Structures are given as C-alpha cells and as structure tokens.
Amino acid sequence: MRATPLKSAAMRGFMTDSSSKRAKAQHASDAGIAALDRPLPSGVNAPQFGSDVAADALRATGVEYIALNPGASYRGFHDSIVNYLGNKQPQMLLCLHEESAIAIAHGYAKVTGRAMAAAVHSNVGLMHGTMAIFNAWCDRMPMVILGATGPVDAVKRRPWIDWIHTARDQGALVRGYTKWDDQPASPTAAREAILRAAWIANTAPCGPTYVNLDAGMQEEKLTEPVSPSDTQRLMPEVVSAAPADRVKAAAELLRNAKHPVILAGRVSRDLDAWDARVRLAERLNARVVTDIKVGAAFPTFHYLHVGAPASLAPTPDALEAIRAADVILSLDWVDVAGTLKQAGQPSAKIVQVSVDHHLHNGWSLDYQGLPPVDVFLACTPDAAVPALLAALGPGPSRVAATRATEFPTPAGDALTVDHLAAALRQAVGERPCSLTHVSLSWNGASWAFNHPLDYLGSDGGGGVGGGPGISVGAALALKGSGRLPVAVCGDGDYLMGVTALWTAAHYKIPLLLLIANNRSFFNDELHQERVARMRSRPVENRWVGQRISDPDIDLASMARAQGAQGFGPVSATSDLAPTFVKAIAAVEAGAVAVVDVRVQPGYSAAMTAVMTPKSG
Numbered sequence: 001m002r003a004t005p006l007k008s009a010a011m012r013g014f015m016t017d018s019s020s021k022r023a024k025a026q027h028a029s030d031a032g033i034a035a036l037d038r039p040l041p042s043g044v045n046a047p048q049f050g051s052d053v054a055a056d057a058l059r060a061t062g063v064e065y066i067a068l069n070p071g072a073s074y075r076g077f078h079d080s081i082v083n084y085l086g087n088k089q090p091q092m093l094l095c096l097h098e099e100s101a102i103a104i105a106h107g108y109a110k111v112t113g114r115a116m117a118a119a120v121h122s123n124v125g126l127m128h129g130t131m132a133i134f135n136a137w138c139d140r141m142p143m144v145i146l147g148a149t150g151p152v153d154a155v156k157r158r159p160w161i162d163w164i165h166t167a168r169d170q171g172a173l174v175r176g177y178t179k180w181d182d183q184p185a186s187p188t189a190a191r192e193a194i195l196r197a198a199w200i201a202n203t204a205p206c207g208p209t210y211v212n213l214d215a216g217m218q219e220e221k222l223t224e225p226v227s228p229s230d231t232q233r234l235m236p237e238v239v240s241a242a243p244a245d246r247v248k249a250a251a252e253l254l255r256n257a258k259h260p261v262i263l264a265g266r267v268s269r270d271l272d273a274w275d276a277r278v279r280l281a282e283r284l285n286a287r288v289v290t291d292i293k294v295g296a297a298f299p300t301f302h303y304l305h306v307g308a309p310a311s312l313a314p315t316p317d318a319l320e321a322i323r324a325a326d327v328i329l330s331l332d333w334v335d336v337a338g339t340l341k342q343a344g345q346p347s348a349k350i351v352q353v354s355v356d357h358h359l360h361n362g363w364s365l366d367y368q369g370l371p372p373v374d375v376f377l378a379c380t381p382d383a384a385v386p387a388l389l390a391a392l393g394p395g396p397s398r399v400a401a402t403r404a405t406e407f408p409t410p411a412g413d414a415l416t417v418d419h420l421a422a423a424l425r426q427a428v429g430e431r432p433c434s435l436t437h438v439s440l441s442w443n444g445a446s447w448a449f450n451h452p453l454d455y456l457g458s459d460g461g462g463g464v465g466g467g468p469g470i471s472v473g474a475a476l477a478l479k480g481s482g483r484l485p486v487a488v489c490g491d492g493d494y495l496m497g498v499t500a501l502w503t504a505a506h507y508k509i510p511l512l513l514l515i516a517n518n519r520s521f522f523n524d525e526l527h528q529e530r531v532a533r534m535r536s537r538p539v540e541n542r543w544v545g546q547r548i549s550d551p552d553i554d555l556a557s558m559a560r561a562q563g564a565q566g567f568g569p570v571s572a573t574s575d576l577a578p579t580f581v582k583a584i585a586a587v588e589a590g591a592v593a594v595v596d597v598r599v600q601p602g603y604s605a606a607m608t609a610v611m612t613p614k615s616g
C-alpha cells in the first residue's frame, strides 16, 4: 500500500462528524507545523554540494519530517535541509535527545504505516538513539535514519574532535536491529542509498534502515551536474501474496475446523483490513485472541473476541480457547511458539501468516521460538485475509451473539490504574481517541478497541523510556484528524523519555499524557519479590533500589517547564475525572497536557499471576 498519511486507506473512517468539526476548529486556531521554524530564503535552487544531493533524495522518498538532534558530523546535510530545501518536505523536528528523535519516528510510523526520517550525530548521537532503534525494530516499524561520521578521509579530519567522532563501520552499532545500512562514498551513491533505505524500510516486514553520510562527502562541492534519476522507479511497490495452492490448503483446514482460533497479531492500521478480519472470524466462527504488545487488531468486545488483550501471556480464558482449538490461524502473532508453550503445547494444526522470517538475523533473538506450522502463508495478514475469504466462499449466515462491553470495576478507595482508566473513559466520552501507549500496569480489559487506530501497541522492544517519544510521534501523525491522542506512561517510562514533550510543545502537537505514577520501577519490585520467594528471603524488601520517592518528583512541573500544561499530582479518585476533563479541554485547544496520577503500586491480576507465579 503506497499512500500518504492522512489520505491513505488506513485513515478511512478516521473522521466522525464531531471529530471532523473538532479537527477544523483545531486547524483554524493554528497555522500548522509548516509555519514554524521558517528559514530566510537562501536563493539556492540547484544542488551545489554532496549533501544537497542527499537532501534531494530524502525529499524524493516522500518523508514529511526529519526528527533530529544536531551535530557537526552532519552540518553539511543540516545546511542542505535548511538552505537548499527551505526546511520543508522534510521539515526538521528538533528533539532534545536522539532517543526521542527515533521514538517520534517510531510513533509516527505506528499511525501511518510509513517511514519518517530521523537524523543523529556521528557515533555518539547514534549511541544515544540505539535503544529506540531497537524498539522500532522489534515493533517492525519503518524509519529512515540518517547518520554521519567525521571525514572518512583522514587528511580532511580536524584534530581531535573529528577523530573521536569517526568510527570504522559505524553501522555495526545498529546492524543487529536494522534492516539495512550503508555508508555511501559519493553524492550519487548517497542518493541511491537513501532511496534504497526508504524502499527497504517501507517494505514488509518493515523496520529501521540507517545511512551514514561521510562528512567529507557531504561538504564536497559538486564539480559537475548530478545525472537525473527516476526516483519513483527505484522504490517499486512490493505487493505481498501467498501462492494459491497454499491459500487453498489453509482454507480447507479452516473450513473443516470445529474450534478454530485466530491469533490476531501484527496487522496494519487499515480499516478495510480490519473489516475483512471481522468477516473472516465470523465466516469461520473462530474465537479471536489479541495482544496488547501490538496495535488493535480486532474489536475487543466482538462476541468472538476472547479474553482481553494481554502482554506476557494470553488471559486464562484465551489460553483455554487455544487449548481447545483444532486449527489455529496466526496472523503474524508475535510469539506463536511461546503462546503454544503457555497453552501446554496443544495439538491444533497451525496456519502461520507472516513474512517476518525475512528479517531474522544472528544478533537479535526477538524472532522468538520456532513454531510448528502445517500451512505457511508467506505474506502479510492484510493480503492473506481477503485471499482466505475468497477461497472459503460464502458460508452459513450466523446470528451474531452480542457481548456486553464490560470493564473491570475498580476495587477499594485507594487510587489504582483501574480507577484511572474508569475516569478516563468517563472524561473521554464518545470522542474518537487513540491510545498511543499504555503503562505496564495498564489492564487490557479496561478499554474497548473498535477501530485499528484505537490502540497503537507497545514500545516493541521493552525499552523503558519509549512511551513519551512514541506518543509524540503518534500525536504528530494524528494531528488534525480529530482523534484525541492519549498516552498512559509509567513514571519510570515518563522520567526516561520526558524531554520528548518539548518537541510536542514547540511544534504545537496536541497530546494528553497520563502518568500512572506508582513512584517506583514497580515491574522490578515484582521480580525482587519472586526472587525473595524462591530464596525464602523477606519479600518486604522488594522496594529497595526500586522506589522513586524521597524526594517525590514533581512530574507535572517537568511538563510545565517544557511548555506543556501540567496537572496534579492527583491522589483522590474523585479528582480524577474532573482533572482529565480540564486536561482534555487543554489538548483540544492545542496544548500538550500531562496529568500526574498517584496510583497504588500494583499490576492487573493476570499480569501479577504471570510475573509472580505461586510455584516460584
């Protein structure tokens, strides 16, 4: 699918009447990101330096933005974006840390399915960005990362600084978790490298790519005009499809199944594909399991959806359905082997739909265990589902049973994440809203997903600190759509990634960010509890080296200090909904709003059971 964000099929159904009114109001009150950071005209309209050619190539890929933190290693390229391209297509988004530059590109891709660019300074900038690159890699999200090195030609290096910022084979830093990297030696080679990087990043399975621009090459004056290039033909659309006989074999298995189960995993944000998945499940009368690690894949209160989207293991009722299945259809489920293990190795036939094997490598083991498969469809789920529907043909019409939308009832008076979710539901009301991130403490049962953009999935690689940046990037892509972007971040996550908020404030990207603030790296308290139990040592000590208190950090002030609106800390359940209402009003007026919610340490029962099993 080749489409520009907000115009693509992915966005069909994006706007409701009320959301489009809100979007228009928002646009009327702000001139848009394009009006910001305008450079003086430079009068340059033909490429003069190596980096001008690279900048032209980046524009040809169609990326809208380049999130960056600056550095001398790419001062030539920086100048080309500002003074040659006029800071548009792509426009720079200044970030305070490379990790947030990459995370912003990650969040943007989660919404649009398309790469945006990020630029990072030589080795040190790339080192700062690595965890976020790993997150995007594990999440199979496209992005084009431009990096740089001090001059490869030692004669051109300035003493000391260019030597410390030149490393041999810089791409080796990220090669284990990027799809492709290159260090082109000439402007024409740089052009080709950038086009290839965009093409590879945007081709399923998607992922980050890295192009390292030699400072010497960037600053080299062109001695002759660069030959023209048919850029679009160098990035051909790659259409994914499974062979007809494999589709037929899968359809036969599924048609004859008595208890089929669909594991709905890595799928796109496309609404047509969403509708097709629902039709397939209904045609097969298949139970559907979803996963909070990835974006919304199926209506969670559809009568065929079982359990709630979960992370470390499917909920007990979902595991029961998997155990009872005779045929399992995995739509690029993140960890088929692990899920089968958790279900006790059921004997069901397995149909696997995935192209993920194309990027499995020897460094990162994020590919998970090797699952047993009876029929393999080597294509994307979006391509497989319509093909399966066609092969199945019309089926018996079923009376759709209904399943009530029921959320967990928050227990007790002490404020928990379930109280936060209940108050958020109340404050959000009927607004279309995208959960851009959820905390580890979030209970997957507390939100209804009815549209592919209702939830965008996790950080991918479990790298804490990704939540704020990913949410800013998602909010950037959602800006003007009428959808309210809402992030729920743990306090540890927020504190590691908080400076991403400045980018949102500066570029006027509305976002609501709620902090599930348990004043702890609580996940690891549970790990210490488990170790203490296994060793018969005091579990009471689990908090030592984990609690973020004494002094408590004023999280709302950290937002205010960067130009966002800060609310809280909120400690009383009765204050939650009124505070959220105020924060949402601020976001609808164009602000970034952060609410510090003091929650009791604790995870959902399902998550706690997986993390601290009675047996260990």
Ligand SMILES: Cc1ncc(C[n+]2csc(CCOP(=O)(O)OP(=O)(O)O)c2C)c(N)n1
Residues within 6 Å of the ligand: 131, 439, 440, 441, 462, 463, 464, 465, 489, 490, 491, 492, 493, 494, 518, 520, 521, 522, 523, 524
């Ligand atoms: C970069 C990084 N550092 C450390 C960890 C280990 N870790 C996993 S969860 C977690 C705690 C996160 O704290 P917070 O975001 O406040 O969530 P909570 O568990 O308290 O709900 C930590 C430190 C990690 N996954 N990533």
Ligand SMILES: [Mg+2]
Residues within 6 Å of the ligand: 490, 491, 492, 516, 517, 518, 519, 520, 521, 522
């Ligand atoms: Mg915490």
